Amino acid sequence: MHGNTGTIIGVDLSEGRVDKINPPEEWYLCYVGGSGLAAKYFWERGDLEADPLSPEAMLLFMNGPFAGLKLSGASRSSVGGRSPLTGHWGDSSCGGYFAPELRYAGYDGIVITGRADKPSLILIEDERASIEDASDFWGLGIGETNRGLKERYGKNHRTLVIGPAGENLVKYAAILNEGHHAFGRAGFGAVMGSKNLKGIVVRATRKEMAIAHPERFAELRGDLNLRIKDALASSVMRENGTAANLEGGAFSGDVPIRNFTSNFWEEMGEALAGSTLTEKYLTRRWQCAYCTVRCKRVVEVPDGPFAIPEGPGPEYETIVSFGAMIGSMDLAAACKAGRLCNDFGMDTISAGGTIAWAMEAFERGDLTPENTGGVELRWGDMATVVEIVLPAIALRKGKLGELLSEGSIASARRIGKGSLAYTCHSKGLEAPMHDPRGGGHGLALTYAMSPRGACHVADPMLFIEMGACYYPEIGLEYELEPKTDENKPESAVISIALGAIENSACFCQFADREVTIPDWVELFNTVAGYGWDADEMMRTGRRIFHLKRLINYRFGLTAEDDDLTPRMLEPARDGEPEGIEINFSGMKAKFYELMGMDPEKGIALPETLQQHGMTGESSRVW
């Protein structure tokens, strides 16, 4: 096999068994790798009845075919399975250094079931894989665990670990690589915690890889690396991180403010901007393996109430989640909150979204001091967030911690009083920090259609509406106006297929904007020898999207779940998007029609599945 290695490590923690598995080659060709291959594996071999936190639940880490090939942005990996936060299919992507190391060791992924009888870790050193005792790491934060593992095994061993939030089964617990790069979304840190799995450590001593056409690939890689490095977007992100354009977003109404109640806060844009972070707190720029974009930040807040030593800094989502979204424009506080989430191992988007909901509920009187154990939740009160709320959530401490550790939707269900109406999510996943009313109506559609729930990186719609990419070879040439529904379903059907390809190839959306459709096809053909043309690649992307939706259908989701909350669809109250209605139902109906999907079941029609070579899958749902 070329590109991927064809071998996956299977770990049964209950039995203490480690096996090498060779999935059928056809799965790779049809589902690529990353979240696509994870979904296929889960569909074929996972227990779809299992509770996500039960021993039977399957947790899958999967690389893409380009991992370790020294191509900018292409050495990420995916985690997938049933999300404990949403109850249905979830996946999450992570950069950093784990994927290439796993690939060099000879594996495409790790599939984990069972529950260890004591805290454990999986150790992979080239062809050897074993389950080791990790009792002495249990209870430690991510930073300390990471350092301890490196001391024990060596500084070049790469780590994936959970913190106290994962151990305490916080529903949006994250998994971190090297203490900096996160599988943030959908709560897979809790799945690891439920399996008594503190971490995974991998080390490879060789770097051999089989590529279909090495010379052609080397030439293409040279060209792409240069283009990615020199792209304007890359230089802007290198300079000021992923929050480089936060001011522009604040102006257009893309940045959500106080739980999506406002789209305009003039001073906030500059206060939280990437350039402000650079000026005030940046000490170094950092990157994922082989990436020339270098959008990652290392920061230090030298003094003040939110002082933190030099270490991982926040990216855009964290800055807004712990900034505008909860009514604060204190950048030092956002740095501190982000650092705490890193160390506890918690998704900053869901944490910020849940706290924002709680602050609004408190203001309305729907959440009372009785529910919060006496803690007062006020917009912008970052001292309380940092000192009380985040530790309470991560450690499930007190009434407040117990409530908010379940996420905003479960919390709203528990307290009632109509508070579900002002949660901000789709399919149970708290929305990222882009408000579709200001950012673009197409984003409302793709948030709702995304199999894992509201997600801005499931596909490139955000960038497409912004004008940052276009793909004439596959019919995506529209000059879109963000705040209308014009040509949005037509763009979305292309975007979701391309997004499925990006997330299965594990190619970073910040880097791959320079990759044209002919480049994509050439990459797959030179690395993996798929023999694709653009049509076949896009058909594969749609197949992956449809499969994830079939999994969700088996979990009980239907077309009704392809929705946003009333708060997210009400016309904006101020700023550039003020008063503009999103034609959500119109866009959704058109999208279903264009995708050949059943408007009630929310899955592809039998003939659509057939066109995508999915007759076997079809027979399990139709």
Add this chain to the structure above:
Amino acid sequence: MEYWKDETEPITAFLKLFEEAKKDEELSSGLKKVNQLIWFDYTEDGPNCSFHIDCRGGKIESGAGKPSETPDLIMSLSADDAHRSWSNKLNPVMAITRRKIRVKGSATGLLKLAPKLKKVATIYEGVLRDLGWQDKILK
């Protein structure tokens, strides 16, 4: 060129635009923060079709043609697209993606000014009116 009869017209309009923009407190402090020597290069429409602004060190100066010093940032586009851009009728991100605008150098500072394009467009409309070029105003 669709909007201009010769290469001097756009430069006249754009230089006047910057003179007016300087008088606006918000725009002038925004420009000073950019702190760069920028060359707006429209030479695809004629060898003299360009101008520069120098907003380094707390000043804002503009002049026709290429600057004598090496610019920190060069924005190359057609004079027509520049007209659309100052009129806020051209999405700058889209124009860059489609290579209608070619950027050389760090555009980070200029990015901070993008949200202010609406205000610039209002001033630009006034400039066109003052010059008696109402027919050039894009609606």
